[in-house]
Amino acid sequence: MTSLTPGAARTWPPRIARTLLALGGLLAAWPLAHGQAASAAAVRPALTVTVVSPQRVEWPLRLSASGSIAAWQEVVVGAEASGWRLVEVAAQVGDTVRRGQLLARLSTDMLEADMAQTRAGLVEAKAVLAEATGNADRARELAPTGVLSLQQTAQILTAEQTAKARVASFEARLAADRLRLAQARIVAPDDGIVSARTALEGAVAQPGQELFRLIRRGRLEWRAEVPAADLARVKPGMPATLTTPSGQVGKGTVRVVAPTVDAQTRNGQVLVDLQPGSDARPGMFARGEIDVGRASGLTLPQTAVVLRDGYASVMRVGADQRVTLTKVTVGRRNGDQVELTAGLAADARVVASGAAFLADGDLVKVVAAGKAAP
Numbered sequence: 001m002t003s004l005t006p007g008a009a010r011t012w013p014p015r016i017a018r019t020l021l022a023l024g025g026l027l028a029a030w031p032l033a034h035g036q037a038a039s040a041a042a043v044r045p046a047l048t049v050t051v052v053s054p055q056r057v058e059w060p061l062r063l064s065a066s067g068s069i070a071a072w073q074e075v076v077v078g079a080e081a082s083g084w085r086l087v088e089v090a091a092q093v094g095d096t097v098r099r100g101q102l103l104a105r106l107s108t109d110m111l112e113a114d115m116a117q118t119r120a121g122l123v124e125a126k127a128v129l130a131e132a133t134g135n136a137d138r139a140r141e142l143a144p145t146g147v148l149s150l151q152q153t154a155q156i157l158t159a160e161q162t163a164k165a166r167v168a169s170f171e172a173r174l175a176a177d178r179l180r181l182a183q184a185r186i187v188a189p190d191d192g193i194v195s196a197r198t199a200l201e202g203a204v205a206q207p208g209q210e211l212f213r214l215i216r217r218g219r220l221e222w223r224a225e226v227p228a229a230d231l232a233r234v235k236p237g238m239p240a241t242l243t244t245p246s247g248q249v250g251k252g253t254v255r256v257v258a259p260t261v262d263a264q265t266r267n268g269q270v271l272v273d274l275q276p277g278s279d280a281r282p283g284m285f286a287r288g289e290i291d292v293g294r295a296s297g298l299t300l301p302q303t304a305v306v307l308r309d310g311y312a313s314v315m316r317v318g319a320d321q322r323v324t325l326t327k328v329t330v331g332r333r334n335g336d337q338v339e340l341t342a343g344l345a346a347d348a349r350v351v352a353s354g355a356a357f358l359a360d361g362d363l364v365k366v367v368a369a370g371k372a373a374p
Contacts, residue, residue, distance in 0.1 A: 045365040051317050052352040054298040054340055059332060062289035063233065065224035065240075065270065069284040072219035072273070075190065077103060077212040079205035080183045084108075089199045091212065097188040103212050104199045106184040115177040122170035129163035136160035192216045195282065220280055222252055222272040224288065228261045231268040233292045240272045242280075242288025250278030254290065298346060299337040303353040305330060314344065315351040315358050317366060323351060325360040 084106035091103045139156040142148050148156075186199075192214035199211035222242055226234060238254045252272040261268045270290065274280055305312050305328070312330045315323040328343035344350070351358065358364065 044363075045321070046362040047354055047358060048365045048367055049317075049354055049358075050352045050368065051349040051366055052301060052304060053349055054300055054344060054346050056296055056346070057299050057337070058294050059297050059299075059334055059339065060291045061293045061295055062332075063226060063230050063292055064287070064289055065226050066285070066287040067222060067224040067269070069220055069222055069244075069274070069280050069282055069286055071195065071215040071282050072221050073216040074195065075192065075214040075216050076210050077186060077189065077214060078207075078209050079106065079186060079211060080207060081106060081180060081205065082207045084184060084205055086199055086201050086203050086205055089197070089201055091188075091194050091197065093194050093197050095194045096218065097192060097194060097214070099188055099190050101188045102185055103188055103194075104186040106186070106205060108181055108184045111177060111180055111184065115174065115181065118170060118174045118177055122167065122174060125163065125166040125170050129160070129167050132156075132160040132163035186211060188214065190214070190216050191218070193218045215282065218276070220274045220282065221255070222250075222274055222280075222286060222288065224270045224272055224290065225265065225267040226270050226290070228266050228268055230292075231257065231261065231270075234270050234290055235292075238291055240288060240290045242272075242274075242286040244278060244280050244284060244286055246279055248279050250280050250286075250288075251275045297331065298340045298344070299334075300340060300344075300350065301352060302333070302336045302338050304350050304355060305338050306355045313355075315355040316344070317349045317351060317364065321364055321366060323355075323358050323360065323362050323364055326350075 086104055087107045088105040089103075090105070091097055091101075097103065135156045136159070139148055139153045143153055194212055195215050196213035197211070199205075205211065222240070224240070224242075234254060234257050236254050236257065240252045240254060242250050242252065244250060252274040254270055255273045256271040258269040258271075272290075280286070300314065304314055306314070308325065311327045313325055313327050316326045317323055326343060326348075329341045331339035331341045333339070351364070
């Protein structure tokens with residue numbers, strides 16, 4: 001391409017020459033302007049960030065455990081009488097019952113007939129006793145006069161004692177009938193929840209036959225399995241949390257630590273009383289944690305820790321406002337806080353959030369927490 005010079009421009013018409021000279025000046029200035037813009041872009045911060053330093057806090061020490069949920073105590077309710085037919089079933093599975101509440105009732109027709117017969121016999125025995133007592137009183141009055149022989153007096157007094165014994169016998173039989181009548185009412189031995197029912201109307205009950213099963217007082221326990229090496233750290237009264245299969249979190253308190261360890265699994269059982277309010281049910285399998293103490297540790301917000309190349313890392317901000325990718329070792333988590341066990345000093349400054357958008361060596365602009373980015 002032929003260079004545009006003032007000498008050459010003289011051969012062109014004046015208007016065209018002026019236009020070509022101006023265009024040449026713009027083309028000559030373009031590289032300089034582009035270099036200045038690139039230099040300005042090179043020093044522009046990649047991101048406006050807030051920084052945070054590790055904080056030392058007290059964290060609970062927790063042992064992981066798993067196990068089944070079961071009833072604290074399960075009461076089997078059965079019939080004490082035999083050969084009586086069930087005429088009423090008043091409780092169903094899932095019902096909450098109170099101590100003494102009617103669960104089922106047995107037929108009492110034959111028993112009531114026997115009681116009526118016993119009452120009649122008692123009335124007759126009392127009449128005989130009244131007559132025998134009157135005869136005995138007269139015999140005792142006449143004894144000094146000799147009107148009655150000693151044998152006659154003895155017979156009269158014996159008849160009185162016999163009548164008294166007969167009355168006592170009928171009274172005892174009547175008490176037994178009342179007891180049998182009470183056994184016809186099958187009641188709850190304690191407050192609880194009906195967990196099973198085999199009682200059916202029309203069936204004939206047998207002694208010891210299970211009719212109902214109750215979760216006593218509605219109390220549940222978590223039978224957590226803890227490794228033998230950690231069993232000594234667990235004490236009664238320690239708090240525990242567990243997660244049910246539905247994801248709900250339940251709370252409880254350690255009640256008993258087993259004195260033995262299973263020879264097969266090498267785990268010991270810890271019984272945890274569960275607080276009401278969760279959806280825990282007997283037979284569920286749950287995982288949870290037992291709080292065994294507290295310890296201090298350095299923590300960072302979870303947003304400050306990023307995963308790079310399979311390692312937990314943070315973006316440490318230097319005095320020159322440039323970030324350095326720093327690998328750290330993390331431990332426990334508590335809510336939105338992450339424990340740091342190695343890799344970062346306590347006075348370090350790291351990017352609080354947005355570290356995933358930065359690369360090692362990027363320049364950042366640090367602003368105070370809560371200040372809007374420009």
